[in-house]
Amino acid sequence: MTDVEHLIARLTLEEKVSLLAGQDFWSLPAIERIGLRSLVMSDGPIGVRGVGWAPDDPSIALPSPTALAAAWDVELAERAGQLLGQESRRKGVHLLLGPTVNLQRTPLGGRHFECYSEDPLLSGEIAVGFVRGVQRHGVGTTVKHLVGNDFETDRMEVDVRIGERALREIYLAPFERVVESGGWGVMSAYNGVNGHSMAQxxxxxxxxxxxxxxFDGVVVSDWRAARSTTGAALGGLDIAMPALESPWGEKLVSAVRAGEVPEESIDDKVRRVLRLAQRVGVLDGGPAVTPPAELDGDAIAREVAARSFVLVRNENYTLPLEPAALTKVAVIGALATDARVLGGGSAQVSPPHVISPLTGLELALSGVDVEYAVGADPRPFLPAAHGPGWAPTTATVGSHTLELETTALRWIGSLPGGLDPADVEEIRLETTFTPLEGGEHTFAVSGFGTFELLVNGTSLYEGTLHPPGATRADLLLSPREQRVTATLEAGVAVPVVLRQTIARGLAHTVSSTLGHRPPGPDADGLIAEAVELAAGADVAVIVVGTTEQVESEGFDRTSLALPGRQDELVSRVAAANPRTVVVVNAGSPVLMPWSDEVAATLLTWFPGQEAGAALADVLLGTTEPGGRLPTTWPRREEDCPVLAIEPRDGVVTYEEGVFVGYRGWLRSGVAPLYAFGHGHGYTTWQYDEMTVTETEAVITLTNTGARSGREVVQLYVGPSPVDPSRPERWLAGFENVEALPSETVTVRIPLPPRTFEIWENDSWARRPGDYRVIAAHALDDPRLTAKLTV
Structure with missing residues (x-):
């Protein structure tokens, strides 16, 4: 093992400080004379982007973190992490920027798809599994965002006021659990907490x-969150990212020489960076990493998706469907062909392929007539052109060309083909379109920069979508679109070219999309078509959900309602066909005013690249829906104990204290539409008996159904009698069990000391007394209760 102290002694102050800030957007510099190579970081809650985002270097796309938490399975989370550790090594990444364990305090949080849960124990345990899996490959993780980044509104400046008890029991708890389990990194948030910016x-x-x-690892700033030199240096930050607008470098060297920052503080930061470098294998003399056996990425993505799907309603055993009994299936919804498989913002990657719900069902039901109708389209932007009539797209980027499946191109960081941004001033997307039907076709240009669209040699649009002075955040998080029309003849091929002009040196961040919509009915006509199709089918499967303009990093939601006319579509189709199954493609809670009108409702979150394959597995019973809700789903917005996100004078106060999520719902006495932990499988379970001690609960249960199945045994604990200063009950542990029909199994769930403690008088204090220990199928579905005196 290399002697880190000896290396620190060999470094000049300038060299030490150079290791504490990015040399570019994604990496720390190398110092060859001490055997240190560059350490590379990458976004990656659901995939590993690498230092670019180019389509010629795709990334496996797992389901969203809310989906991973919905599986309630630490071992599955570890396999998902192991896959991303494998992907990190493939892409030359040493530090993965995730997982996100911020709490889903209000369902309006725009980035909640990237957070696990509203419960700190569930979030912490899933994060521990994920971190353990990634780090098995010698790849570091940065659990984020410490702390209070539970919403996006004014996130760069807002001060979050959190009482000390809530801070310790709720918001810091998952971070503490990851640190306790050996996580190597933490990311500091943009926002402030209790009067101080988190970066300092x-x-x-x-x-x-x-x-x-x-904690012996590194604290990395969120990108551009560090905005002071001495404040961040004295406030516990170790690495300020990226190089752009860094407050360190020469400024920090000067602060040390002026006596404003002790050099011992710099040495501690360097010590942590070198320790991380040893762990990830970029420092000579560090321990060798023996990676585990290689995993099949497509298989893991499919397994996680199916295991995460939550069947919240299944009247008259509508699901699973029996293929032999089907002759015609109606698949409805714009998201059935253009599945939302990942959330917007830094969680995005370019997957190698995406299996849509329609494609998944068509492949699985080869002998069945599967017909499709749009029904209602919630997307504010036209989707990238692809499919029948469209030839593959050739993208020309400087001197480099690549083939695309769709007319969309996007990257951040490194350019395709290793090009220098200074050498790229124009990008061309070229394809050929042969219309299946004649009439007025709508084309759309979206992205940022200056564009020209030519269809059949005619320039239909030329202009700049964003105004001068637009920031990088505006470009990435607030895209714009320009639509034009062209009258085309069926069967006559026309060339289509989209030219994008880029200012010299700015090609490190690119986004351009050519959208298309063929002639067709208006909104009323689309719904009427879907209703007619559903009326003549054995079963109607409707895919509804949110869009990137609803759930994304950078802004919060303004409503929990599904966008567009999707609610109307569901109600009208359900009236036409009593066997209507609704698939909800959303990363976090939405309102479902039609919930009692449909036969079955399946929540699929953002299901990753294998979306359609996993959906077919679950709908047809090849795989049981294994998910349980990691968050409460309301019937009405006004029922939520915490809803509004309204900074006042730059401050958001968490007035509810520890009564977050289901804890708040229990205190309010209002029943949600679907409670925390809710979800059906394809079998039934009888909870036979439970014994409890201060350290564990032992539960015996039997699979009483006709199919093999999986159950998530949830253990809740609460004071008896109820103490109004504490939640009525809280999740104390959980475990997955599997059993054959009529098989009886036993599960042991530990009860750690923290179960019976609260934070008071600046320390953890054990609260003696009587407690109810509840083994449950869901928060509102207790099966066994025992009394425990501690």
């Missing part, structure tokens, strides 16, 4: 994280 919040980052918890 010494009380949390230094006193609590490093000293109290004994």
């Amino acid at each position: 919040n010494g009380r949390i980052q230094d006193e609590i994280l490093k000293r109290e918890w004994g």
Whole structure:
């Protein structure tokens, strides 16, 4: 093992400081004379983007973190992490920027698809499994965003006021659990907490994280979150990213020489960076990493998706469908062909392929008539052109060309073909379109930059979509679109060219999409077509959901309602066909006013690249829907105990204290549409008996159905009698069990000491007394109860 202290002694102050900030957007510099190579970071909650985002280097796309949490399976989370550790090594990445364990405090949070749950224990345990899997490959993780980044509104400046008890029991708890389990990195949030910006919040980052918890890893800023030199240096931050607008470098060197920052503080940061470099294998003399056996990425993505799907309603055993009994299936919804498989913002990657719900069902039901109708289209932008009539697209980027499946091109960071951004001033997307039907076709240009669209040699649009002075965040998170029309003849091929002009040196961030919509009915006509199709089918499968303009990093939601006319579509189709199955393609809760009108409802989150294959597996019973809700789903917005996100004078106060999520619902006494932990499988379970001690609960249960199945045994604990200063009950542990029909199994669920403690008087205090210990199928479905005195 290399002697890190000896290496620190060999470094100049300038060299030490150079290791504490990005040399570019994604990496730290190398210092060859001490055997240190460059350490590379990458976004990656659901895939590993690498240092670029180009389509010629695709990334496996797993389901969203809410989906992973919905499986309630730590071992599955570890396999998902192991896959991304494998992907990181393939892409030359040493530090993965994830997982996200911020809490789903209000369902309006725009980035909640990237967070696990509204419960700190579930979030922490799933994160521990994920981190363990990634780090088995010698790849670091950065659990994020420490702390209070539970919403997006004014996230760069807002100060979140959190009481000390809620901070410890709720918001810091999942971070503490990951640190306790050996996580190598933490990412500091943009926002402030209790009066101090997190990038320079010494009380949390230094006193609590490093000293109290004994964290020996690195604290990395969120990108451009570090905005002060001495404040961040003295506030526990170790690495300020990226190079752009960094407050460190020469400024930090000067602060040390002026005596404003002790060099011992710099040495501690360098020590942590070199320790991480040893762990990930970029420092000579570090331990060798023996990677585990290679995993099949497509198979893992499909398994995680199917295991995460939550069957919240299944009247008269509508699901699973029996293929032999089907002659005609209606598949309806714009998202049935253009599945939303991942959330917007830094969680995005370019997958090698995407299996849509329609394609998945067509492949699985080869002998059945599967017909499709749009029904209602919630997408505010036209989708990238692809499919029948469209030839493959050739993209020309400087001197490099590549083939695309769709007319969309996007990257951040490294350019395709290793090009220098200074050498790219124009991008051309070229394809040929042969219309299946004649009439007025609508084309759309979206992205950022200056564009020219030519169809059949005629320039239909030429202009700049964003105004001068638009920031990088505006470009990435607030795309714009320009639509034009052209009258085309059926069967006559026409060339289509989209030219994008880029200012010299700015090609490191590119987005351009050519959208298309063929002639067709208006909105009323689309719904009427879907209703007619559903009326003549054995079963109607409707895919509804949100869009990138609803759920994304960078902004919060303004409503929980499904966008567009999707609610109307569901109600009208359900009235036409009593066997209507609704598939909800959303990363976090939406309102379902039609919930009692349909035969079955399946929540699929953002299901990743294998979306349609996993959906077919579950609908046809090849795989049981294994998910349980990691968050409460309301019947009405006004029922939510916490809803509004309204900074006042730059402050958001968490007035509810520890009563977050289902804890708040229990206190309010209002029943949600679907409670925390809810979800059906394809078999039934009888909970036979339970014994409890202060350290564990032992539960015996029997599969009483006709199919093999999986059950998530949930253990809740609460004071008896109810103490109004504490939640009525809280999740204390959980475990997955599998059993054959009529098989009886036993599960042991640990009860750690923290179960019976609260934070008071600046320390954890055990609360003696009587407690109810509840083994449950869901929060609102208790099966066995025992009394425990501690």
